Amino acid sequence: EVQLVESGGGLVQPGGSLRLSCAASGFIFSSHSMSWVRQAPGKGLEWVSYISSNTYTMYYEDSVKGRFTISRDNVKNSLYLQMSSLRDEDTGVYYCVREGYGDYVFDSWGQGTLVTVSS
């Protein structure tokens, strides 16, 4: 069974930093591209960042470019999101998501970790 378990969320002040982690199990992690997707309270889904299976390619949503860094460790079966210069609008649930069944198809989701940016 595919499992994606996020951790690292919490309360942080504007301008602060936070590192999210996602522990993957139940599949060959190194064979799949991964993404982070977030959802602000009461709002829709927003894709945040993507990393290819071999780590060679990364993409970012425009509002997080230069502030967020996605990475992965295929030995530890883990995905990460380093977030800095956090803003109020970064508040939300952050989901770790596997791409399967093809490019940009999000076939497995974690339960999410809540990030709250507030003073």
Place this chain on the structure above:
Amino acid sequence: SSELTQDPAVSVALGQTVRITCQGDSLRTYYSSWYQQKPGQAPVLLIYGKNNRPSGIPDRFSGSSSGTTASLTITGAQAEDEADYYCNSRDSSGARVFGTGTKVTVL
């Protein structure tokens, strides 16, 4: 980056058919996938590619596409289909994008 636009809300009578649409220029080139999200839960993949359903997804869910519009159809809506629905695709730069979301109410 590209945008995908959905109607904010639709309603359907129990057992009837409803179509949810997703519009965006990137859909001329790339297929859309569809997701269902119920309150307090993570989204679930419903449809991907031309019209493919992952194992366990009921066949009352189907997808189609024409030009810049992708559609998700629920044929014979059930009470448990009341949820938020999102389309997603990608743009030419590789960025992924979600639709604005549609809230489906089953009457």
